[in-house]
Amino acid sequence: MRRAVTLLFALFLLAGLLTAASAQTIHVGSKNFTESVILGDIASQLIRDAGFQVDHRKGFGTRFLWNGLEQGDIDLYPEYTGTLTHEILSQQKIQTDDELRAALRERGLRMTKPLGFNNTYALAMRERRASELGVKTISDLRAHPDLAFGFSNEFMDRADGWPALKQRYNLPQTNVNGLEHDLAYRGLEGGSIDLADVYATDAEIEYYHLHVLEDDLGHFPEYKAVFLYREELRQSAPAVVERLDRLAGAISDDAMRSMNAQAKIEQIPDGQVASEFIRREFNLDTQTAQRTLWERFVYNTMRHLYLVGVSMAGAILIAIPLGVAAAKSRGFGQAILGVVSVIQTIPSLAIFVFMIPLLGIGAKPAIAALFFYSLLPIVRNTYAGLCGIPVSIRESAEAMGLPAFARLRLIELPLAFRSILAGVKTSVVINIGTATLGALIGAGGYGQPILTGIRLDNMGLIMEGAVPAAIMALAAQGLFELIERWLIPHALRS
Amino acid sequence: MFDLRHVWKRYETADALRDVNLSIPEGETTILIGPSGCGKSTLLRLLIGLIEPSEGEVIFEGERLQPGALIEMRRRMGYVIQDGGLFPHLTARENATLMAHYLGWSGDRVNDRLHELAELTHFPASGLDRHPAHLSGGQQQRVSLMRALMLDPRVLLMDEPLGALDPMIRAELQEELRDIFRTLKKTVVMVTHDLAEAAFFGHSIVLMRQGGVLQQGSLHELFHNPADEFVNRFIKAQRSHLDALKEDSP
Numbered sequence A: 001m002r003r004a005v006t007l008l009f010a011l012f013l014l015a016g017l018l019t020a021a022s023a024q025t026i027h028v029g030s031k032n033f034t035e036s037v038i039l040g041d042i043a044s045q046l047i048r049d050a051g052f053q054v055d056h057r058k059g060f061g062t063r064f065l066w067n068g069l070e071q072g073d074i075d076l077y078p079e080y081t082g083t084l085t086h087e088i089l090s091q092q093k094i095q096t097d098d099e100l101r102a103a104l105r106e107r108g109l110r111m112t113k114p115l116g117f118n119n120t121y122a123l124a125m126r127e128r129r130a131s132e133l134g135v136k137t138i139s140d141l142r143a144h145p146d147l148a149f150g151f152s153n154e155f156m157d158r159a160d161g162w163p164a165l166k167q168r169y170n171l172p173q174t175n176v177n178g179l180e181h182d183l184a185y186r187g188l189e190g191g192s193i194d195l196a197d198v199y200a201t202d203a204e205i206e207y208y209h210l211h212v213l214e215d216d217l218g219h220f221p222e223y224k225a226v227f228l229y230r231e232e233l234r235q236s237a238p239a240v241v242e243r244l245d246r247l248a249g250a251i252s253d254d255a256m257r258s259m260n261a262q263a264k265i266e267q268i269p270d271g272q273v274a275s276e277f278i279r280r281e282f283n284l285d286t287q288t289a290q291r292t293l294w295e296r297f298v299y300n301t302m303r304h305l306y307l308v309g310v311s312m313a314g315a316i317l318i319a320i321p322l323g324v325a326a327a328k329s330r331g332f333g334q335a336i337l338g339v340v341s342v343i344q345t346i347p348s349l350a351i352f353v354f355m356i357p358l359l360g361i362g363a364k365p366a367i368a369a370l371f372f373y374s375l376l377p378i379v380r381n382t383y384a385g386l387c388g389i390p391v392s393i394r395e396s397a398e399a400m401g402l403p404a405f406a407r408l409r410l411i412e413l414p415l416a417f418r419s420i421l422a423g424v425k426t427s428v429v430i431n432i433g434t435a436t437l438g439a440l441i442g443a444g445g446y447g448q449p450i451l452t453g454i455r456l457d458n459m460g461l462i463m464e465g466a467v468p469a470a471i472m473a474l475a476a477q478g479l480f481e482l483i484e485r486w487l488i489p490h491a492l493r494s
Numbered sequence B: 001m002f003d004l005r006h007v008w009k010r011y012e013t014a015d016a017l018r019d020v021n022l023s024i025p026e027g028e029t030t031i032l033i034g035p036s037g038c039g040k041s042t043l044l045r046l047l048i049g050l051i052e053p054s055e056g057e058v059i060f061e062g063e064r065l066q067p068g069a070l071i072e073m074r075r076r077m078g079y080v081i082q083d084g085g086l087f088p089h090l091t092a093r094e095n096a097t098l099m100a101h102y103l104g105w106s107g108d109r110v111n112d113r114l115h116e117l118a119e120l121t122h123f124p125a126s127g128l129d130r131h132p133a134h135l136s137g138g139q140q141q142r143v144s145l146m147r148a149l150m151l152d153p154r155v156l157l158m159d160e161p162l163g164a165l166d167p168m169i170r171a172e173l174q175e176e177l178r179d180i181f182r183t184l185k186k187t188v189v190m191v192t193h194d195l196a197e198a199a200f201f202g203h204s205i206v207l208m209r210q211g212g213v214l215q216q217g218s219l220h221e222l223f224h225n226p227a228d229e230f231v232n233r234f235i236k237a238q239r240s241h242l243d244a245l246k247e248d249s250p
C-alpha cells in the first residue's frame, strides 16, 4: 500500500520532469491578437536564422508581457509606443520618443526604432460612400452632420476617444452609438452606420473595402510598433538585437494590414505569413517545416503532462499530510479545510493571474496555481476517509499498544486509501481541465491550440486542444479505476 | 491486578462513573454486570486507558496508568469488543499477528504462536488467509481473541464478546471460552448484561448501577446477601436462568 502511494507519486513527478524543456533559449512574447503574433513570429524566425533557440509564447495580455519582460521571463516582445506612453507608463506623462527611451532604460529595457506602421485608432467609411460624399479627412466630416457613427464602447469612453475627437474637430454629428467592434464592420457593410472606429491595420479594412480617414489635425496619439527587449541582450546576444534592428521601417501600414488579412481572413498560419514577409523583405528563407498535427500533439501533450504531473505530485505530497492533520486536531482541521475551501472558490483564472507577480509567467506560475487548485479534493477526502473509520476499529488499534504513527501507517491510512484515491482522481481530472488555462500565462499545453484557435476563429485548432484534454482526463479516470481495482482488497470494496 | 481509587468519569451530559473503588483480583475472571448505560464499557475503557478518569486513579500491576507508559502497559493487556473490531483490510492472520510483527518477532515465532492460538480457539487453518468480511461472526470473535492473546498478555479485557452472536454459537463459544480461561489461568475482566453468562464465567461479579458499583462478590453472596434492594431485584429478575444452572452454581 505504501509502496503504491510512493509509486503513484513518483509517476507524477517523473511525468513532470521527463517532459520539462531544458535548452537555453531566447524567449519571445506576443499578445493575444493576430498582428502581435505575426510580429513575434517574424522576430522569432529572424533570430532563429541567426542561430538561436527561440521559444515564442503567444496570447498574453499587455500587463503580463510587460511584467514578464521586466522580470526577465521574456526577452523581447512587440509593443506600441502609444500603449507605452498612454497605458503602461501613463503616470510619467511622456511626450517624446527620447523621454520614452530614457524611461525604458531606467528599467533595464530598450526599444528598437519604429517598425514603420502606426496602428493607431482611425475612423473608417466604406470606400464607395466616402467617395460619393467626397470625404477624405476627418475634417471633411464637418460638412455631413447627418452621418450615423457606430463606435466601440472603449472608444466612446476613452479620454482620447470620441469626446476629445468631437471637440478637436468640432464635429456636429449626434447620431452616435456604442456597439461591439465586430458588429461595427457588419454595420458598415449593411449601411446601418456610415462610420466606425478601427485600428489602422485591421485586416477587415481591406476585406470590407473601407477608406481610412486621414487624421489631418493629428488628434490620435501614435501607436508606432516597436520591439521592446532587455538591455542585457546587447551583451549576451548582440546578433538578436541586430536582427531586430533590421526591422526598423521595414513594415508599412499596408504591409501589416495585408499580413493581418492573410492570417485572419485567408487563415494562413501566422508562421507562414511571417516567413513570406521575411523572404520578400530580406530575401531570407526562414520557412521552418510546418509541424505536423502529430508533432504538435506530442509537443502539447508533453507540456500538458509536465504541468499536471509536477503540480499533482506537489499536491499529493502536501495535501495528504494536511488531511491527516485536519483529522487529528479538530480546531486545526477546521482551519485547514476552511483555507483550502476558500482557495477553491477563487476562480481558477484569477489564481493563475495571482501567481504572476510572485513567479513571473510560463510554467512555474501555472504549476503553482494548479497545485493550489488540486489541494481541496485530496485534503477533504483524506480527512473524510480518516474520520469515517469506525471508532471500534480505531480503538482496537490503540488498545493493542500501537503508537500513533504506526496506527496511522498500518491501519488508518490503508483504510482511508480508497477515499484518498478518489480525492486524487477528482483532483487530476480537474487539474487536466484547468491546466488548459495555463496557456494564458505562457505555460503551453493543450490550452495553446485552443487559445490560437479562438484568436483565429478556427474550430479545428480549438479541437486540437480540447479533444486531447478531454481524452487525457478520461484516461486518467480510467487509470485510477484500474489502480483502485488492483490495490484495494476485494473485501474492502462496497 | 487492577485497583481503581475514587474514579470519576464525567461527560458534558452526565457522569458515566461516580466515585468507583474497585479491586480486580489476579488469576480470576471478574464479571462486570448491570443495566444498559450503567458504565460497564466506560469502566473497561478506563482500564486499558482508552479514556482517562476525570478524577481518581487507575492502577495496573502496581503502576499508575499515565500517557507516557500507556503504550507499553497496553501490550500487557488484551482487548476484545462486541463486534470484534477487526481491521477489515487485513486477513485473519495479519490481524492476529500485526502487533508481533510490529515488535519484530521472527517469522517462526509468530507462526508457532499463531498456530498454538488457532488450536486453542478452534479457528480453522483455512480461514487464516481470509478477510474479516468473509468470516462468520463466531470466527471473527475467535480471530479477535487470537489477536488479544498474541503477546500473551497478563490480563484479558472483554466487552460483551459474545453479545452479537446467535444463541447456538454463543453457547458453544461460552464453553470454549471458559475452557480457554481455565487452561490459561489468566486474569479476565468481562462485561456482560446477562446474569446467566455471569454465573457461568464468574468467580467474582461486580454489579453496577448508574455509574456506581453496588456490590462485588460471588453469585452466592449476591443472592443471599444483597447489598440493597436493587441487587435483590436484579438477581431475582433473572432467576429463571439461574435455576437452569443450579447444578453449576457454587
Ligand SMILES: Nc1ncnc2c1ncn2[C@@H]1O[C@H](COP(=O)(O)OP(=O)(O)OP(=O)(O)O)[C@@H](O)[C@H]1O
Residues within 6 Å of the ligand: B011, B012, B013, B014, B015, B016, B035, B036, B037, B038, B039, B040, B041, B042, B043, B193
Ligand atoms: N463519549 C461519551 N460522551 C458522553 N456520554 C457518554 C460517552 N460514553 C458513554 N457515555 C455515557 O455514559 C454512560 C455509560 O455508558 P457505557 O457505554 O459505559 O454503558 P454500558 O454499561 O456499557 O451500557 P451497555 O450495556 O448499553 O453497553 C451512558 O449513559 C452513556 O450515554
Ligand SMILES: [Mg+2]
Residues within 6 Å of the ligand: B040, B041, B042, B159
Ligand atoms: Mg457497553
